[in-house]
Amino acid sequence: MNLRGVNHQLVKIKNRNLILRLIYERGSISRQEISRLIGLTPATVTNITGELLEKGFITELSNFREKSSAGRKAVPLAINPTAGYVIGVDIRPKIVRMSISDLLGRLSNIESFPYNSNRDELIETLVEKLQVLTEDRDILGIGIGVPGLVDSSSGEVKISPNLGWKNLNLSGPIEKSLRIPVTVENNVRVMALGERWFGKGKKSDNFILVYVSLGVGSGIVISGKIYKGINNSAGEIGHTVVSEDGELCNCGKKGCLETFASARAIVKNFKGTSLDEDSDIDEIKSAIEKGDKRAIEIVNRAGHYLGVGISNLVNILDPEMIILAGRVIRLGKTLLFPMRESLESRLFSTNKIRIEISELGKEIGLYGASALALEKFFYDKEEL
Ligand SMILES: [Zn+2]
Incomplete structure (x- = not known):
């Protein structure tokens, strides 16, 4: 293909992405509005939405005709949620969670299974479970979130200290067995994509998800895209x-x-033991509610340093919003008040930052993995 052909292809993908983004963000929107907001000619918008309509990914809401400025009836376009499905897989230490998602991120068939340290066994079980989920459904892709350093272009987990993995090609064997595109990415980046598609990041092109759980990580979205860094290690706020x-x-x-x-760290500081259950954080939460001074002090201090870490991110990247997620955030104002105080006192004078708490809840990893698969399907190729 010549350069002009490549350029034409890129422009088409870019325009389609902009249009889809807008339909996702608004819920429903007419061609005229799309044309006005993005600055594309009506013919280009009709052309691209025509392809999406033909494939069934969007639909005309014919019952909701609005008067357009030209006096003609404007038909709103919306995502057709059941036109296709994706599968999200969230690999955590010792347990894998998976689900099906429609095009609007509505999760179903959520299930989980435990695994031991044998990686081949895990892949085998995963393929078996995925085979069942893909039966009788039009699956557009599979997204997998994994803690650690992931090269999403090769589908390889380079190193995952939490899982004890090194150089594991995860997407290859699954793709080969199922013949469905598989995308693998770092789990916190995946969660940021979940926010971008289905959560508080829907209307923002520049935000950072800070995930405070077993470790502390972040997923950085700049100009609507995940920022990965040269070594795929961008966002390691936990190790600043x-x-x-x-x-x-x-x-x-x-x-x-x-x-x-x-x-x-919080559990270790409070109980002197290592954390092994999700309920440990609830135990600290109830200690705080009972007025336990030591618990309050430990969590205050955690909040303070979280604010220091986030202020560095904000001063460097100047995002629109920080979205907080993860089990530690459940500790509420005992954590969040000192966090906000230390964050705001460290911001460069012109910086302002909106802090939001994620509403994707415990399944944020599944929402994210589904978003990863959708992004791969819609944003990466010329022909859908
Ligand atoms: Zn460290």
Whole structure:
């Protein structure tokens, strides 16, 4: 293909992405509005929405005709949620969760299964379970979120300290067995995509999801795209140093944010034991509610350092919004008040930041993995 052909292809993909984005953001919107907001000619909009209509991915809401400015009836367009499905897979230490999602991120068939350290066995079980889920359904793609360093272009998990994996090609064997496109990405980046498609990031092109759970990580969205960095390691806020004389982190450095604000650190500081259950955070929450001074102090301190870490991100990237998610965020104002205070006192004078709490809940990883598969399907190729 010559350069002009490549360019034409890229322009088409870019325009389709803009139009789809707008339909997702607005819920329903007429061709005229699309044309006005994006600045594309009516002919281009008709052309691109025509393809989406023909494939069934969008639909005309013929009962809701609005008067357009030209006096003609404008027909709103909306996503046709059941035109196709994707599968989201959320791989966590010891457990895999998976679900089907329609085009609007409505999850169904949520299930989970435990696994041991044998990676081949895990892939085999995963393929079996996916085979069942893909029966009788038009599956557009599979998205998989994995903690650790992931090269999404090759589908390889480079290193995952939490899972004990190194150099594992995850997408290859699954794609080969199922003949469905499989995309693998770091789990927190995947969650940021979940926010972008279905959550609070729907209307924002520049935001950062900060996920505070077992560890602390972030997914950075700049100009509507996930920022990955040259080594695929962008967003490692958990390993930024917030106190030079802090404790030794499992990455080998001292005073990383994770040593103060992760669930692992908070539970260790409070109970003197390592964290193994989700309920540990609830235990600390109830200690706080009973007025336990030590619990309050530990969580206040975690909030303070979380604010320090986030202020560095905000001062460097100047995003529109920070979205907070993860089990530690459930600790509420005991964490969030000191966080906000230390964050705001450290912001460069012209910076303002909106802080939001994610509404995707415990299934944020599944929403994200579904969004990853949708993004791959809609945004990456010329022909749908
Ligand atoms: Zn560290």
